[in-house]
Amino acid sequence: VAATLQDVALHAGVSIKTVTNVINGWPHVRPQTRAKVTDALDLLGYVPNLTARSLRSGKTDLIALIIPDLRNAYFAELADSVMRAAEAQGLSVIVEQSGGDRERELAQIRGPRAQMTDGILYSASGVREKESHFLRGTSRPIVLLGEHILDGPTDHVTMQNAEGAYAATRHLIERGRTRILGFGAYLGQTDGSAGLRLTGYLRALAEAGIAPDPTLIIDIEPWYRHTGAEAMERVLASGVVFDGLVAFSDVIALGALRTMIDAGLRVPEDVGVVGFDDIDETRYSQPPLTTIDPGRDEIARVAVQYLRERIQDPNSGIPPRHYLSSFELVTRRSSTGTRAHA
Amino acid sequence: VAATLQDVALHAGVSIKTVTNVINGWPHVRPQTRAKVTDALDLLGYVPNLTARSLRSGKTDLIALIIPDLRNAYFAELADSVMRAAEAQGLSVIVEQSGGDRERELAQIRGPRAQMTDGILYSASGVREKESHFLRGTSRPIVLLGEHILDGPTDHVTMQNAEGAYAATRHLIERGRTRILGFGAYLGQTDGSAGLRLTGYLRALAEAGIAPDPTLIIDIEPWYRHTGAEAMERVLASGVVFDGLVAFSDVIALGALRTMIDAGLRVPEDVGVVGFDDIDETRYSQPPLTTIDPGRDEIARVAVQYLRERIQDPNSGIPPRHYLSSFELVTRRSSTGTRAHA
């Protein structure tokens, strides 16, 4: 029922080519002809058929964003940033939730749906380090988001994971904490966000001459409020003594916070807490959470920019780029003051 | 570079039609022919071009989800539910953020991007009641989500807003609260979520013989943690006395909670608090927040189902449907016990 270019051309008494000339703002159209065309356009309420345009032009102005899960506030805020950045560039976004599942991620990268987009922003979660070969042979440009996969042939845009965790840990050490939980490692992972953050945590300890204690390193996977809360229950049950907590994501910090306070621990008096991500909620928790702002808007902006460049010129010969956003330690009440009991 | 049906047909030594027969599972293909085709398919790594398929078939298996803002946890969780429901039906989702802006919403409903989808799930925010005529004349089926726009020619799926607010308010009244804030009205709005929730609040008061007090009805728009926190600052500054708070969304409740606790008010001892939405965060706030679970998964599932029916048969003649999800009052610590000081 929708009007086509054909219909408009008939109404205006011109050829299809003239109509597209008007629509696409080609300058050399006689004013009189232009008027006839715009009238017909308005009259028929013409809306271009993007599918047809895409088939012909080979681009859809659609990009895919593959993330583990929108329920995780970090990814919801990231998706928001990405969509704003994409819109500013005239792109729409298809969001695909992988659930952190490796097979699903691969299917989403290579499946027909991806084929429909011009490019992919991929926040890897199920696919692990050293698997970058899976990214080869894809027909669409890919930009990696927020993870660090080694040896990739693709651009990636991420935060300074190790440096952020280092700053968070050092912040607690400077306030006299010595028994600091490394909260949210992924079992055995040395790359990826979790692995890099663990590295930064260990480096800060080493620099301060504090021997790392394996009982203070807590594996948590995946990162949700409830997994953070449950992990803290296990820590408390184990009787491990600690006076600081560096969480590798805000949501697990918030889950742990809840468990600690229910158990009668005072934050920050008994335990200084630092999170990671600076999600909106950290400003309103009890107490407000010190955290690392990863520069989400910057990450989204640069990633979309990179992807657009790759889309426009897939064979530019520009080697894979690795962009690191600037991060910031945001100090709030959960970490301020020194220990209550030396 | 991607292989086409043509390429596969050439490789297999058959016609295009035979290849599609195999791909689309048409039963009557000779096993031998089928084998040749599947071999060629694998060899060339054939992935169908969805754009071409769409142009021909007239459907894209893409639906748009128009919501105000993914930063709002309610909408992030709703988007998650919708995407899961859509995926179960073989549909992908383009998320469009309207920012609650009326013009943007209209553009998103009628623009070429919407034209590219098979249908639209629309969580109205900028467009207000009595404007349902804007939904006429759209070329794609629309299902309204979570708002109640009168006289619409479209299906809508929503929660029982008034009943939920009624239950929340009654819950506080039963626990001895009499000065209950109606927190989060939209100025002058009587329809939409805010308006309906206000109605339910007022009805509960009326039933309990409590005269409504205009100074207890607090306008907040839009609903964010920070607008909730700021509104509570104004309430405290005004000196209004209250012992209960029914918030029309969780995020404004959580913002207000933070302000109250900073001001030395005890929750629930001094103020009993009930929120609305049952976002994950309410389980982990200090104290955990009593709230109304709106049945988000049910809403998403039914909405996608309705939309799919409309897509499959746009002229079924089935009159517009109005589905109300079942809701539940989830009691947590923020509202338990009776007032500390009668």
Place this chain on the structure above:
DNA sequence: CTGAAAGCGCTTACAG
């Protein structure tokens, strides 16, 4: 059971 051909609605050389 399989093939040849039309056509979805655009854009893009190519003419004039």
Place this chain on the structure above:
DNA sequence: CTGAAAGCGCTTACAG
């Protein structure tokens, strides 16, 4: 400045 025509990669009647 404007037109006629090809073709993007599929699906869908229509033949045989």
